[in-house]
Amino acid sequence: MASEHTGDVGHQTESHASWDPELxxxxxxxxxxxxxxxPVEVALAAVSGRWATLVLRELMGGPRGFTELRxxxxxxxxxxxxxRLRALEERGLVAVERRRGFPVRTEYTLTGAGLALRPLLVQLxxxxxxxxxxxxxxxxxxDQSAH
Structure with missing residues (x-):
């Protein structure tokens, strides 16, 4: 039985006769x-996390402050x-600019990598x-009664 598993070890990119060239x-x-x-896992990881897609959507409209996003x-x-903003910054998708003054103003902007997610969000x-x-x-x- 152990020999069944040895063929898969170290061969993650084996050829497969029926690979769909588009997929x-x-x-x-x-x-x-x-x-x-x-690449699929990279894209999914970029938009993962509760609220991440909505934060990205709002930043697609341009730079936003924290209060504006709230x-x-x-x-x-x-x-x-x-x-979420910290996670998106760590992933290289959002840039943060802190402006001096009182109170300190923080502005969030999508990086080139963040902007590259637009087609994915549209397609999702x-x-x-x-x-x-x-x-x-x-x-x-x-609940429509609240409107």
């Missing part, structure tokens, strides 16, 4: 398990927003809509 255009995607260097995303707590939205139509899984209706 797997290069050797980095020809893996048998999720690998950190796989106003655009009123349901996210200040703590969670700070955590379109794909989500298509899945909702195809599966009949419509988004939960908000």
């Amino acid at each position: 797997v255009p290069g050797p980095c995607g020809r893996t048998r398990r999720p690998e950190p260097g796989c 106003g655009l995303l009123p349901e996210v707590s200040a703590k969670v927003l700070s955590e 939205y379109a794909t989500g809509e298509a899945l909702q139509r195809l599966t009949g899984a419509l988004p939960a209706e908000r």
Whole structure:
């Protein structure tokens, strides 16, 4: 039984006769398990985390201050927003500029890498809509009586 597993060790980029060249255009995607260097995994990691896609969406409109982001995303707590912004900064997707004065003003801007996520976010939205139509899984209706 041990010999069954030895063939997979160290051979994460084995050739596969049926690789779809659109889905797997290069050797980095020809893996048998999720690998950190796989472009798909890199893209998914960039937008992972609760609220990350919404923070990125708001920053696509240009530089924003912390208070402005809180106003655009009123349901996210200040703590969670700070955590998301810090994580996006660590991923190299957001640049932070702290301006002198009282109070200190902080401005968040997407980097080139952050801006490169725009097509992914657009496609994720379109794909989500298509899945909702195809599966009949419509988004939960908000309480209309509050409006």
